[in-house]
Amino acid sequence: MNKKSRTVFRPLDGLLLLDKPAGLSSNQALQQVRHLFRAEKAGHTGSLDPLATGLLPICFGEATKIAGLLLGSRKAYETTAVLGATTDTDDADGVVLLERPVPVLDPGVIHDAMAPLQGRISQRAPIYSALKQGGEPLYAKARRGESIEAPIREVEVHRFELVDHHGQALRLRVECGSGTYVRSLVRDLGERLGCGAHVTVLRRTWVDPFREPRMFTLEQLRDIAAEGEVALDACLLPIEQGLVDFPKVELDPEHQVRFGHGQPVACEPAGDGVVAVANAQGKCLGLGQRHGALLAPQRLFRWAVPA
Template sequence: MKLMQGILLINKDKGFTSHDVVALCRKHLGLKKIGHTGTLDPMARGVLPILVGKATKISNYLMGQDKVYEGTMQFGYRTDTLDADGEILEVSPNKIFTEKDLLEAMKLFTGKIDQVPPMYSAIKIKGKKLYEYARQGQEVERKTRQVEIYSFDLLDLSGDQISFRVSCSSGTYIRSLVDDLARELKSLATLVDLNRVQVGNFSLDQCHSILDLKEGKLSAGDLIPMDQGLDLQKIEVQEDYFNALMFGQSVPCSQSLDKEFKVYCKNQFVGIGISPYPGFIRINKCLLEV
């Protein structure tokens, strides 16, 4: 029987937390060792990579991958969460912006920018998550974080709503981006819809539905091999060194090496390797499916 380990791509529906999806996977796949690769807000939908079995060991690598989102923002009000799930804090007179107004403002938020994380987020300050402070009515000073917006495109303009597409680095808060854009336009806005359409090389058309999961239609064959989720250099090692690799020993390698790389031997993915000293490699994280 094929082992249940790898990456399961789920198209998360609105209303589910990332933790909800993990719990459903544990229940319907009958496994305990399952995790996700970073929180997707309950009001958001889209690509949520679920790590099964040994694939949980590569969560740090997938969390840092770039993302692509498509969303809709509505001008005229701002909520405490900066999205449609929150309570309205402020309203502003209805302003109708031209396409030119929007495109000029959006250009200012392309490239490397500084963001202040929203109060309703899972970032920890003094051992406590920001949303826990927010629920107690406390505003906490947050440091700005640099993120990168590779592209910020206008998809549609309809009255007081615009639809957009954002390609960005990991750690970008689209809610904050929407809020900052509105402020630049001397207005207020709230994120009312968000769809994550890509995480790294994984896209929405590769995802399975939560309904398929609940109906027991997913199996080991639906999992993507974990090495496909790693954007690392690929190194092939001679078969003679297989046992040495598996025992954590260093073996010779004549290739030019990155800091970390995917190691293959005997036509199979062994794990993530490092070079302890020039001309040699060893397995730092064994991920062989055995």
């Protein structure tokens, strides 16, 4: 019997916009992609539930250094909520806790119930979530049957719209900030309607700055991989694409060397904050913190110092 060959990993830098399939955790999808690309280092920018599909940005190599920035970005989802039942996970993967009759609902009633769930709101996270309590994810505690008090946090819901309403199913569109749970929005909407609700379909359509993403499914990537790694690597975006929303500061060769060695350099004063720092050819060197006319290195890519 032939033993399965071990993956020989390689240095690889860039961003992949993965269309995550349903049924896999974000980490499972990440590991499949990492092995397909043979990338030494990889991370994703914000978990999707196993039930969910859609955009999961994958960072390879030096791109993992900007994963935290993408994690905090604005996101958009399309979801289907089924009225009349609540579950322990707030989605269709959970156990039904309570069933209630669904009243006759016109669009006006639904819109009125959705209105308080927009803007800056307080939201209770699902019990089955990746949030950690005492260093352990809540879902691990929930699976052991422990009593859990899920945290209440302030989140930003920019848009919460009714797309369609058929019978007991609502199709909804959500745009929100980091840390917002669509499952919680649907759960809370169901309570406001008096009948309960849970998510049956959830798809992430974009994450800033990738508003019109060209996503690749695992099946597509496997087909492309059969053509060779040159074709596969062509699916990657450069790290610069993940930083297009940040102000940019270009450095001349002399300042680049100082910056690459971790030393502050002079810059044109244009407001304080985090900036993307590039060389004269537009290659991003890393992130810097601008304070008036001074630019301090914050996170450097390995090529920040010229060879």
